[in-house]
Amino acid sequence: xxxxxxxxxxxxxxxxxxxxxxxxxxxxxxxxxxxxxxxxxxxxxxxxxxxxxxxxxxxxxxxxxxxxxxxxxxxxxxxxxxxxxxxxxxxxxxxxxxxxxxxxxxxxxxxxxxxxxxxxxxxxxxxxxxxxxxxxxxxxxxxxxxxxxxxxxxxxxxxxxxxxxxxxxxxxxxxxxxxxxxxxxxxxxxxxxxxxxxxxxxxxxxxxxxxxxxxxxxxxxxxxxxxxxxxxxxxxxxxxxxxxxxxxxxxxxxxxxxxxxxxxxxxxxxxxxxxxxxxxxxxxxxxxxxxxxxxxx
Amino acid sequence: xxxxxxxxxxxxxxxxxxxxxxxxxxxxxxxxxxxxxxxxxxxxxxxxxxxxxxxxxxxxxxxxxxxxxxxxxxxxxxxxxxxxxxxxxxxxxxxxxxxxxxxxxxxxxxxxxxxxxxxxxxxxxxxxxxxxxxxxxxxxxxxxxxxxxxxxxxxxxxxxxxxxxxxxxxxxxxxxxxxxxxxxxxxxxxxxxxxxxxxxxxxxxxxxxxxxxxxxxxxxxxxxxxxxxxxxxxxxxxxxxxxxxxxxxxxxxxxxxxxxxxxxxxxxxxxxxxxxxxxxxxxxxxxxxxxxxxxxx
Numbered sequence: 001x002x003x004x005x006x007x008x009x010x011x012x013x014x015x016x017x018x019x020x021x022x023x024x025x026x027x028x029x030x031x032x033x034x035x036x037x038x039x040x041x042x043x044x045x046x047x048x049x050x051x052x053x054x055x056x057x058x059x060x061x062x063x064x065x066x067x068x069x070x071x072x073x074x075x076x077x078x079x080x081x082x083x084x085x086x087x088x089x090x091x092x093x094x095x096x097x098x099x100x101x102x103x104x105x106x107x108x109x110x111x112x113x114x115x116x117x118x119x120x121x122x123x124x125x126x127x128x129x130x131x132x133x134x135x136x137x138x139x140x141x142x143x144x145x146x147x148x149x150x151x152x153x154x155x156x157x158x159x160x161x162x163x164x165x166x167x168x169x170x171x172x173x174x175x176x177x178x179x180x181x182x183x184x185x186x187x188x189x190x191x192x193x194x195x196x197x198x199x200x201x202x203x204x205x206x207x208x209x210x211x212x213x214x215x216x217x218x219x220x221x222x223x224x225x226x227x228x229x230x231x232x233x234x235x236x237x238x239x240x241x242x243x244x245x246x247x248x249x250x251x252x253x254x255x256x257x258x259x260x261x262x263x264x265x266x267x268x269x270x271x272x273x274x275x276x277x278x279x280x281x282x283x284x285x286x287x288x289x290x291x292x293x294x295x296x297x
Numbered sequence: 298x299x300x301x302x303x304x305x306x307x308x309x310x311x312x313x314x315x316x317x318x319x320x321x322x323x324x325x326x327x328x329x330x331x332x333x334x335x336x337x338x339x340x341x342x343x344x345x346x347x348x349x350x351x352x353x354x355x356x357x358x359x360x361x362x363x364x365x366x367x368x369x370x371x372x373x374x375x376x377x378x379x380x381x382x383x384x385x386x387x388x389x390x391x392x393x394x395x396x397x398x399x400x401x402x403x404x405x406x407x408x409x410x411x412x413x414x415x416x417x418x419x420x421x422x423x424x425x426x427x428x429x430x431x432x433x434x435x436x437x438x439x440x441x442x443x444x445x446x447x448x449x450x451x452x453x454x455x456x457x458x459x460x461x462x463x464x465x466x467x468x469x470x471x472x473x474x475x476x477x478x479x480x481x482x483x484x485x486x487x488x489x490x491x492x493x494x495x496x497x498x499x500x501x502x503x504x505x506x507x508x509x510x511x512x513x514x515x516x517x518x519x520x521x522x523x524x525x526x527x528x529x530x531x532x533x534x535x536x537x538x539x540x541x542x543x544x545x546x547x548x549x550x551x552x553x554x555x556x557x558x559x560x561x562x563x564x565x566x567x568x569x570x571x572x573x574x575x576x577x578x579x580x581x582x583x584x585x586x587x588x589x590x591x592x593x594x
Contacts, residue, residue: 085476179382181499182519202478203500206517213591215514220503222479254594294510295592297551 001040002243003067003110004032004236005129006119007076007099008045008059013228013272014081014092020226023272024055025078027119027142030229033276034263035117035240036062037284042110043067044129046102048075058277066107071098086227087201106132115243117235120144123151123158130161138248140164140195140239142231148175160192163248166235169200181206182213195253197238197260199231207257214254219265219291226271230264233276237263262287299540300364300407301329301533302341302426303416304373304396305356307348310525310569311378311389317523320569321352322375324416324439327526330573331560332414332537333359334581339407340365341426343399345372355574363404368395383524384498403429412540414532417441420448420455427458435545437461437492437536439528445472457489460545463532466497478503479510492550494535494557496528504554511551516562516588523568527561530573534560559584 006028013020028045035041043059044067051070059065076099079092106129114137118126126141139162143155148171155175159165165188169181176187185196185208196208200218207214238253238260245252262284266275303325310317325342332338340356341364348367356362371394377386403426411434415423423438436459440452445468452472456462462485464472469481482493482505493505497515504511535550535557542549559581563572 087476179384180519180521182517186519200500203497204512204514213517214594215501215517215592216594217501217512217514220479220510220512222477222483224477251594258594295512297511297513297548297555 001042001064001110001113002035002115002117002240003042003044003106003113003133004028004035004117004119005044005104005126006031006121008043008047008068009076009078010051011228011272012077012079013226015086015226015271016082016084017225018271020272022077024058025228025272026076027229027232029059029273030232030267030276031117031119031236033062033273034233034236034267035243037263037279037281038237038240038259039115039243040064041240042107042113044104044106044110045069046071046098046104048073048098051075058273062277064109066109067105069102069105071102073098080228082227086224089227104129114138114246115239116140117239118142118158118162119232119235120147123147123154127154127158127161137246138163138239138242140166140235142166142235143171143175145171145174156191159188162193164195164197165193166197166199166238168231169198172198182208197257199234201227201230204261205234205257207254209250209253212250214257216257216261217295218261219287220294221265221269224268227268228272230267233267234260234264258288258291262291298337298339298361298407298410299332299412299414299537300339300341300403300410300430301325301332301414301416302401302423303328303414303418305340305342305344305365306373306375308525308569309374309376309389310523312383312523312568313379313381314522315568317569319374321355322525322569323373324526324529326356326570327529327564327573328414328416328533330359330570331530331533331564332540334560334576334578335534335537335541335556336412337361338537339363339404339410341401341403341407342366343368343395343401345370345395348372355570359574361406363406364402366399366402368399370395377525379524383521386524401426411435411543412536413437414536415439415455415459416529416532417444420444420451424451424455424458434543435460435536435539437463437532439463439532440468440472442468442471453488456485459490461492461494462490463494463496463535465528466495469495479505494554496531498524498527501558502531502554504551506547506550509547511554513554513558514592515558516584517591518562518566521565524565525569527564530564531557531561555585555588559588
């Protein structure tokens, strides 16, 4: 199985065309649900007593919730606005609420997870929780500007404790203080990560392992309505695919990246989680085939 | 043969590491020399009486110069500075000099060219000169912000008169007033271009034809020293490869784009033209093989 640890949120997302208020979101929600199309996935997260039942039901449909704590208080809330190009997001408000004091516990049933994804949590918490698993075969983490600015050394330590880092291009540059993405990846590998995956949004991604660079394009889309969760969906699909193959072979990691690109493309086509939760395995396979056709030369 | 019409310049390029003063540059120079590795290429351009003999010799080594006019006065000069990321260029000075009053003439010998590349010249001049060729099989043009801002309707008309447009992503957005690159391409196709190639620098390119989208990655490089001329080298290699095959088949246009990505990568590795003029066909083929290996999954 795969365990995903991270945030479950109530998001307010403002796009040029629509405002979504208090919708189900969070890095672990997107990553977990994306992964769930490939493998049994457990979620470690916390929500407040205000967390709507309908969202519980969505999570339950896709994920094992033994690791989901419900604490008294309000759920973590995020409020952000996209500009008219949908490529720049401004944070209006972040309310940690119950997430602020959350001490995650790994349920016994999850300790046997061979695949673990640590979404963009506090890097110290990520490093710590990883030790609670019995026999991890492949661990992957993401991080965000907030932690890079506030706990850079902890982020570097976390990168030394996982197998793979998946990170946005801008955050990779901020973290490593390099401009060139190959230099960024080399620095993260020097800190201990065996694999580095740099996400470039509409431009696809770069996978690094030893001397290998695998650049891949995004699945081209004309109608993008809400980029929220695309990167998390990418990461969840990647590790979910690998967990389903129980593999860490480079050839499978490349395929996993392609699944990441494809699941990221589904995420941005609809608002909030709608792009993911309406999917079937057949729809995913169909787009994977299209991806192959599209990139073939 | 291929004919390239465009600017030959004396460039002053300021990068964080080095300043190059009055070096051989210009869109047609880069495109023509890049194309010359694939096919006999003729240049239509103008230089001033100050144009150094050593630069004449470089041009002569790669290109047919029947179309190169030498006019009394100073050669077109461009002066630009890159920021420390090498991704943003600021124009310090542009002196048109002899280019300002240049009335290009197509030498008889070039009129039979089946492949014609119109670099980022005045769009009216591009549209006009295209009619002087006897039997064009494939014509391609580029354009730049300057013409989009000053002669947008002429740019649109030019796009209606060529087979293919090759253009930067930012300029495609500026020209079409769209944010999404698929929408940009569709608009340019609605103006009459059969093929649209949008260049995205380090992120590769997108080729559009009918309902086909072919996204391709750039050749990943760690050490980039001077991006000048990369897009021109891309375009020159594309149309040079097609001319060498005497083909406009979609499968060959896709391969041409890959050659474009590879020749663009050589251009940025060294200062000025050094990345191109030191090349051999074997070096190009070797990198094409590497590109295939790199992108395979």
